[in-house]
Amino acid sequence: MTWEPERLDDQRHLSDGDPGGMLPAVAAAAAHVRTGYRSAVEARVDRLAGMGRPRAVVVAGMGGSGIAGDIMAAAVGNGAPLPIITLRSYQLPGWVGATDLIIAVSGSGDTEETLAVATQAVRRGCTLLGVGAPGSPLEAIATQASAVYVPVPVSGQSRAAVWLLTVPLIVAAAALRLVPADQELFERVATALEDMAHRCRPSSESFVNPGKSLALDVAESLPVIWGSSAAASVAAYRLACQLNTNAKYPAIYGELPEAGHGQVATFDGPMAERDIFADAPAHALRLVVLRDVEEHPQLTRQREASLRLARDRDVPVTELAAEGTHPLERMASLILLGDYASTYLALGYAIDPSSVSAISELKARISQ
Numbered sequence: 001m002t003w004e005p006e007r008l009d010d011q012r013h014l015s016d017g018d019p020g021g022m023l024p025a026v027a028a029a030a031a032h033v034r035t036g037y038r039s040a041v042e043a044r045v046d047r048l049a050g051m052g053r054p055r056a057v058v059v060a061g062m063g064g065s066g067i068a069g070d071i072m073a074a075a076v077g078n079g080a081p082l083p084i085i086t087l088r089s090y091q092l093p094g095w096v097g098a099t100d101l102i103i104a105v106s107g108s109g110d111t112e113e114t115l116a117v118a119t120q121a122v123r124r125g126c127t128l129l130g131v132g133a134p135g136s137p138l139e140a141i142a143t144q145a146s147a148v149y150v151p152v153p154v155s156g157q158s159r160a161a162v163w164l165l166t167v168p169l170i171v172a173a174a175a176l177r178l179v180p181a182d183q184e185l186f187e188r189v190a191t192a193l194e195d196m197a198h199r200c201r202p203s204s205e206s207f208v209n210p211g212k213s214l215a216l217d218v219a220e221s222l223p224v225i226w227g228s229s230a231a232a233s234v235a236a237y238r239l240a241c242q243l244n245t246n247a248k249y250p251a252i253y254g255e256l257p258e259a260g261h262g263q264v265a266t267f268d269g270p271m272a273e274r275d276i277f278a279d280a281p282a283h284a285l286r287l288v289v290l291r292d293v294e295e296h297p298q299l300t301r302q303r304e305a306s307l308r309l310a311r312d313r314d315v316p317v318t319e320l321a322a323e324g325t326h327p328l329e330r331m332a333s334l335i336l337l338g339d340y341a342s343t344y345l346a347l348g349y350a351i352d353p354s355s356v357s358a359i360s361e362l363k364a365r366i367s368q
């Protein structure tokens, strides 16, 4: 698996090397926002308003589905009047009870961790909202419990349908008056995604294409990816996950200010000093910082100081700025940029961005 940057501008390779259609799926992000909104409205997610405000919201989901919970929490923001937690495992915490809302999200509607949590939620008398594939086991659990279920048309990998899976959660948050979000906001988000998709389109060459440029930055490095706000950190985490699953590439995720109390120490370590990739310039480590327009003033100082610290040590840096006024818009533009970059990184290594054979093998081994 060698890195060949010229592959990124070879149109034939970009289509033949992507048999699962990850690039077209990523390009459909804006359409996914609109469909996700329509699906939520049709499923009458607004019925949740009738339950009154829950004590807590727990979003259960794994991988490309679980990130929907993080996006929802960051879209509601720090002023949330209740805790919003993403649960990525098999068991509801002991404190969860009948006054809580559990949102089970699964693109396939058939992920064992998520089904286990949804079943426990029904048993404990919680309000359940399901989001996922139509006709799936998750829909069966929700229907049996007379819970609201939003069927969304996920075809292929959940990570390529993040907006189909996320928008119904934001609609639910709006119904509970946790965040103002109406059709106009979703239209703004869709427009921002269209704009980014245009800038990152396959036919746009590397030197003007932000998705390809980010892939070029990350290639042959060990990326350490930080966010400078809660919203930017969700995009940073998503980028690390997308590098893992699309490009089968390791990435280290961090969030300021915590990264400034730990990961920053790696700037003085062996990976910052020596290269582990043959024939590449020195310094394996690369710091990628996702900055937000709304940052705590101390986080702005930490971000700037960390970037200077890295540059003083000749650790290469990439800084990406979020765009938009609503946190959802800002996450959307950064997330889509990362979705493109991770797909281009895969294609530059001639790796199929859609396949995840190690994940399938792991699932097969635990099901025996």
Ligand SMILES: O=P(O)(O)OC[C@H]1O[C@@H](O)[C@@H](O)[C@@H](O)[C@@H]1O
Pocket (backbone or CB within 6 Å): 062, 063, 064, 065, 066, 105, 106, 107, 108, 109, 110, 111, 114, 157, 158, 159, 356, 359
């Ligand atoms: O998103 P669902 O279908 O619940 O699956 C959960 C996750 O499972 C993993 O093994 C991968 O396939 C992820 O891409 C996926 O998001």
